[in-house]
Amino acid sequence: MPKFIFVTGGVLSGIGKGHTTASIAKLLQFRGYEIDLVKVDPYLNVDPGTLNPIEHGEPFITDQIYQFNPAPSFEYTTAEVDQDFGTYERFIGRTIHPRNNITSGQVYLSVILQERLGKFLGKTVQIIPHITDEIKQRFLEIAKAGEKKGNGLDVIIVEVGGTVGDIEAAPFLEAIRQFRLEKGRCDTLLVHVTLVPLLDTVGELKTKPTQHSVKQLLSLGLQPDIIIARSQVSLTKEASQKIALHSNVASEAVISNPDLKEIYELPLKFYEQGLDAIILQRLEMTARPPSGMEAWREVVNSFINTTFNLRIAMPGKYVQMADTYVSINEALRHAGAHLGANVSIEMVDSEKLERVDDAKERLLQYDGILLTPGFGTRGTEGMIRAAWIAIEEDLPFLGICFGAQLLFVALCRYALGMKNANSTELDSKTPYPVVDLLPEQREIEEKGGTMRLAGHSIKIMPKTKLQAIYKKAKIRERFRHRYHLMWDPARAAEKEGLVVSATDMSGKIINAIELKNRYWMIGTQFHPEYTSRPDLPNPVYLAFTKAMLGRKIKD
Ligand code: GLN
Helix, strand or coil, rough: CCCCEEEECCCCCCCHHHHHHHHHHHHHCCCCCCCEEEEEEEECCCHHHHHCCHCCCCCEEEEEEEEEEECEEEEEEEEEEECHHHHHHHCCCCCHHHEEEEEEEHHHHHHHHHHHHHCCCCCCCCCHHHHHHHHHHHHHHHHHHHCCCCCCCEEEEEEEEECCCCCHHHHHHHHHHHHHHHCCCCCEEEEEEEEEEEEEECCEECCCCHHHHHHHHCCCCCCCCCCEEEEEECCCCHHHHHHHHHHCHHHHHEEEECCCCCCCHHHHHHHHHHHHHHHHHHHCCCCCCCCCHHHHHHHHHHCCCCCCEEEEEEEEEECCHHHHHHHHHHHHHHHHCCCCCCEEEEEEEEEHHHHCHHHHHHCCCCCCEEECCCCCCCCCCHHHHHHHHHHHHHEEEEEHHHHHHHHHHHHHHHCCCCCCCCEECCCCCCCEEEEEECCCHHHCCCCCCCEEEEEEEEEEEECCCHHHHHHHCEEEEEEEEEEEEEEHHHHHHHHHCEEEEEEECCCCEEEEEEEEEEEEEEEEECCCHHCEEEECCCCCHHHHHHHHHHHHHHC
């Protein structure tokens, strides 16, 4: 049975608990252990696929599919998980199964459906023990699934979303309390991540919010073993001793998580403070010598020491929140770092692009354009306009999913003269429906988990740019869509230089397009960003960044 590390948060949400969790995983991986990561999300949505990206950021799409079958009457699949899974996969460099994202929605649904089936006959169904039992059961299922894999699992790290004290998180914390009690003393560990603000006026680190948050945790019967303090600067000795005293933990188990130039450095920052040694000692695991750390340090340095600067415009409707396109931002950063370039991504409000006279001048300032994934009509005319400007001005251009669909719409409208051509998602009465629902989507009305999701095999056509990029005839990337490009207009667009460069394995669904008479212009129906890693950039992002850089250096 693997050991369990639970990671809770206090004081505030959004202080980087996901990065902390991923960094702990990375440290244990350096020590040669097999790790799996779990995220508990206390909201009632069954999965985050239906959440507005402005509230929670984009969901992450996993390679595999989770078949959730709490009762014969409810079958449901998902590959849409919390965006922290993107952080996890980027840090540990491997795929994680979507069953590892446990939401309150899934837990309650499961218990209520089982009640209807008569599983608890005669009993009052309650949060304790029924909901908490279901949560513990889910932890054990993940442990069991891990045992079957290769060398088996050594440690499962469970991050609890939200902060201690949230009403909806209470059943999860109670389940963790019971779980710790049922397991041996050295089988579980609790890490609490808090914020230690620096008061500018006095230049002092304030530990009181942490003290309060630990008190709250203690009142739930949970004693933290390790405190990780998020702060602008590293903790002073005085501050960490104070936290240790009030939290009933050893002072070496109070770890700083200061602002860093580069977030991928966090595991190394923790290593300097002996975090992995403390974890291994508490869990009574052998402290194997770390390996792979130097290579990781080099990767981190490549992010810090860049020579070039690239500016990329991302026209879209979500300009308010950085997390909306976090996987794309990271994929561009990975590619940039690999090539010695710092990539700055600028969100361009596509609703504004629709109205302004100088849209072309605005876009010409950038080294390239990335047209984002998306749903719904708002701001799409501006995105189509941006795609057409890119075609006319021959700007390096990458369109992802929706972005590829809108590139195709622009080409059909302005190069092939199909007036008001559109995707039926945006205009159901368009005279030229050049992007339309996937055949299997026509019957579907429910919105949760019903898109074409997860990893699929892709066939790449010979002698295309995409083939030169991947150097393979068959690849696997991840998808999240209901609509696809139509073949007839795609064939008609061949005379304008359009090449269908990839399809699904049946040859029916267009998976990528490119313009052979342009410098670098590709649209992918798949999302290459989900497989990009800091030490292994995705080939499409790498080629796009290289193209932008190539042109810039030549100029
Ligand atoms: N809305 C489009 C579709 O469903 C694009 C989705 C996306 O960009 N992920 O096909």
